[in-house]
Amino acid sequence: MSRAAYNNPVLVEVVRGAIVESRHSGAVAIADAEGRLVLALGDVERPVFPRSAVKALQAIPLVESGAADSFGLGEDELAVACASHSGDAEHVEAVRSLLAKAGLDEIYLACGAHWPVSDKALRAMMQAGRRPQAVHNNCSGKHAGMLATAVHLGLDPRFYERPDHGVQTMIAGIISETCGVRLDRAGMGVDGCSVPTWSLPLGALAQGFARLGTGQGLEPARAAAAARLLRACFAFPALVAGEERFDTIAMRALAPALFVKGGAEGVHCAALRELGLGVALKVDDGAKRGAERALAEVLAVLVPEARTALADQLDELVNCRGSSVGRVAASEVLRRALEPLTATPRRQAKAR
Amino acid sequence: MSRAAYNNPVLVEVVRGAIVESRHSGAVAIADAEGRLVLALGDVERPVFPRSAVKALQAIPLVESGAADSFGLGEDELAVACASHSGDAEHVEAVRSLLAKAGLDEIYLACGAHWPVSDKALRAMMQAGRRPQAVHNNCSGKHAGMLATAVHLGLDPRFYERPDHGVQTMIAGIISETCGVRLDRAGMGVDGCSVPTWSLPLGALAQGFARLGTGQGLEPARAAAAARLLRACFAFPALVAGEERFDTIAMRALAPALFVKGGAEGVHCAALRELGLGVALKVDDGAKRGAERALAEVLAVLVPEARTALADQLDELVNCRGSSVGRVAASEVLRRALEPLTATPRRQAKAR
Numbered sequence: 001m002s003r004a005a006y007n008n009p010v011l012v013e014v015v016r017g018a019i020v021e022s023r024h025s026g027a028v029a030i031a032d033a034e035g036r037l038v039l040a041l042g043d044v045e046r047p048v049f050p051r052s053a054v055k056a057l058q059a060i061p062l063v064e065s066g067a068a069d070s071f072g073l074g075e076d077e078l079a080v081a082c083a084s085h086s087g088d089a090e091h092v093e094a095v096r097s098l099l100a101k102a103g104l105d106e107i108y109l110a111c112g113a114h115w116p117v118s119d120k121a122l123r124a125m126m127q128a129g130r131r132p133q134a135v136h137n138n139c140s141g142k143h144a145g146m147l148a149t150a151v152h153l154g155l156d157p158r159f160y161e162r163p164d165h166g167v168q169t170m171i172a173g174i175i176s177e178t179c180g181v182r183l184d185r186a187g188m189g190v191d192g193c194s195v196p197t198w199s200l201p202l203g204a205l206a207q208g209f210a211r212l213g214t215g216q217g218l219e220p221a222r223a224a225a226a227a228r229l230l231r232a233c234f235a236f237p238a239l240v241a242g243e244e245r246f247d248t249i250a251m252r253a254l255a256p257a258l259f260v261k262g263g264a265e266g267v268h269c270a271a272l273r274e275l276g277l278g279v280a281l282k283v284d285d286g287a288k289r290g291a292e293r294a295l296a297e298v299l300a301v302l303v304p305e306a307r308t309a310l311a312d313q314l315d316e317l318v319n320c321r322g323s324s325v326g327r328v329a330a331s332e333v334l335r336r337a338l339e340p341l342t343a344t345p346r347r348q349a350k351a352r
Numbered sequence: 353m354s355r356a357a358y359n360n361p362v363l364v365e366v367v368r369g370a371i372v373e374s375r376h377s378g379a380v381a382i383a384d385a386e387g388r389l390v391l392a393l394g395d396v397e398r399p400v401f402p403r404s405a406v407k408a409l410q411a412i413p414l415v416e417s418g419a420a421d422s423f424g425l426g427e428d429e430l431a432v433a434c435a436s437h438s439g440d441a442e443h444v445e446a447v448r449s450l451l452a453k454a455g456l457d458e459i460y461l462a463c464g465a466h467w468p469v470s471d472k473a474l475r476a477m478m479q480a481g482r483r484p485q486a487v488h489n490n491c492s493g494k495h496a497g498m499l500a501t502a503v504h505l506g507l508d509p510r511f512y513e514r515p516d517h518g519v520q521t522m523i524a525g526i527i528s529e530t531c532g533v534r535l536d537r538a539g540m541g542v543d544g545c546s547v548p549t550w551s552l553p554l555g556a557l558a559q560g561f562a563r564l565g566t567g568q569g570l571e572p573a574r575a576a577a578a579a580r581l582l583r584a585c586f587a588f589p590a591l592v593a594g595e596e597r598f599d600t601i602a603m604r605a606l607a608p609a610l611f612v613k614g615g616a617e618g619v620h621c622a623a624l625r626e627l628g629l630g631v632a633l634k635v636d637d638g639a640k641r642g643a644e645r646a647l648a649e650v651l652a653v654l655v656p657e658a659r660t661a662l663a664d665q666l667d668e669l670v671n672c673r674g675s676s677v678g679r680v681a682a683s684e685v686l687r688r689a690l691e692p693l694t695a696t697p698r699r700q701a702k703a704r
Contacts, residue, residue, distance in 0.1 A: 126475045
């Protein structure tokens with residue numbers, strides 16, 4: 001277990017009345033495709049598990065292998081393969097359709113079941129007295145993509161979730177090459193959905209997102225696969241997460257300039273394609289509340305339109321009666337660190 | 353907003369594979385009824401909102417005023433007045449019964465509505481196509497108790513949640529006297545259920561729990577009221593929280609030696625009655641996961657039976673397929689800080 005010094009700055013403060021009630025510390029890396037760090041706040045060298053933030057990288061073999069073309073997958077199916085979806089009807093339908101095109105059944109999904117993230121889907125299932133199945137797992141699209149890849153490549157579709165399966169070793173290679181890091185088996189964990197998650201530094205993850213967003217530094221076929229997956233996510237942002245969720249709202253407002261993907265335990269990444277930058281952050285305690293608020297601040301500084309697109313849902317702390325009782329605010333440390341990166345207004349940028 | 357230095361130690365580590373994935377920092381105070389600190393780990397002077405951890409103190413006027421006797425309240429109704437309940441049928445029934453004895457209707461509850469904490473209750477409501485009401489709010493018992501107190505004292509039962517209402521000023525006085533601190537209006541926040549929450553240092557909160565648990569340092573009538581409320585909670589531990597919840601499990605196993613109550617945003621308090629100690633801790637980021645794990649460690653060190661009673665559900669990190677993928681562990685800093693407090697085995701303690 002790591003005994004490294006531990007002193008990341010507070011990124012987000014939860015304020016109630018006049019008191020800071022809770023604090024989310026963490027680290028933020030912003031890098032370009034060559035790995036130059038534009039911002040390194042906190043420890044961006046310590047390995048973190050990217051979890052679902054790298055689902056687009058995990059989906060690259062689906063396109064690169066030819067499976068997507070061979071099975072005639074549509075953009076909706078590619079989007080859900082990159083998704084941490086809410087388990088709404090449209091998500092389940094896209095996952096089932098992807099599986100069916102690969103000639104597979106839901107029984108092959110190794111992700112395990114959990115109740116849908118979506119309140120609407122949850123209510124509908126409970127009203128019908130139904131229990132969640134693997135297809136409702138937020139990762140089921142990723143798993144369906146892995147399965148389709150295995151089938152296309154003639155690999156055994158069973159045990160596709162194991163680290164030594166061909167699909168997982170392809171994915172590990174892609175993450176390693178895209179992020180410019182060697183992956184160490186000692187740094188591998190098992191994700192909530194049972195596939196490997198490979199720890200890597202936030203700085204490398206930010207570089208990986210810069211490459212994912214721009215294609216720079218990638219082989220042409222990989223750059224084309226990445227671009228196709230991102231186009232699919234931009235065409236179906238609601239399939240990548242779901243209604244009222246950060247990633248869907250952000251991409252609806254800001255795509256194709258922005259690709260964004262959150263992961264469990266406070267990881268959140270973004271590709272700012274016009275700026276050629278990747279962002280990777282992790283909140284130390286793993287709270288989505290902190291990660292989303294911190295990323296909203298980063299995006300608001302780098303992309304002027306983001307503040308309006310994301311501010312509504314993020315600052316106010318509302319209680320059970322709907323009264324405002326405080327706010328969830330970016331810390332002064334985070335705001336000061338971002339100041340040098342403040343975007344020039346869009347009009348000037350265009351005039352350059 | 354506080355700009356104080358911020359350097360609480362890590363109390364709990366979430367480990368996945370061989371990597372510490374997430375960390376919960378915070379502070380822990382253990383004090384006796386005179387306010388002597390047996391342990392002060394992290395900043396125990398900084399004011400924190402105790403939130404629902406002080407519900408037993410907020411319920412004291414219900415007994416002390418004579419309202420509980422006047423309305424013939426049973427121990428079940430007193431327990432739910434101290435509760436952050438799960439919204440199961442038994443909780444709702446106890447709250448309705450308390451209100452009915454005070455001659456009031458649910459319409460008076462100012463706590464606002466939220467879906468029940470209990471999966472079972474949630475499923476039942478969703479299956480029936482029902483929406484949550486104020487009575488399902490985890491705080492509805494506390495609110496019913498405040499309402500009954502107001503009615504008994506001839507105070508207007510409307511606006512009982514406001515800081516200047518007689519019931520709230522009584523509660524503020526009780527918290528101030530029990531914890532030995534002056535409460536400052538500038539340090540007041542509005543809780544999730546719309547009543548005031550008064551910030552105070554963890555050290556004072558720990559002292560307050562030592563007094564609550566032992567009666568030491570309290571006026572006889574208040575000590576009697578506190579003891580009666582705790583007896584009610586020990587008689588009905590499932591009404592204070594609910595099935596599969598920390599406080600219910602802990603009190604079922606360890607009452608009457610232990611009274612324990614959690615609050616929102618990572619606050620958790622306990623009274624170790626035989627040891628004459630109070631415990632108050634807060635996890636900086638507000639995560640229940642961290643607070644419960646840290647408190648389990650404190651209890652396990654101070655009360656040997658606690659490790660067995662609480663260990664099962666706390667250490668393992670299990671994924672969607674039920675596989676163990678890591679653990680939620682007390683940090684070395686916390687374990688070392690607690691070492692000097694290690695309990696003598698029960699047999700020796702009894703032999704003294």
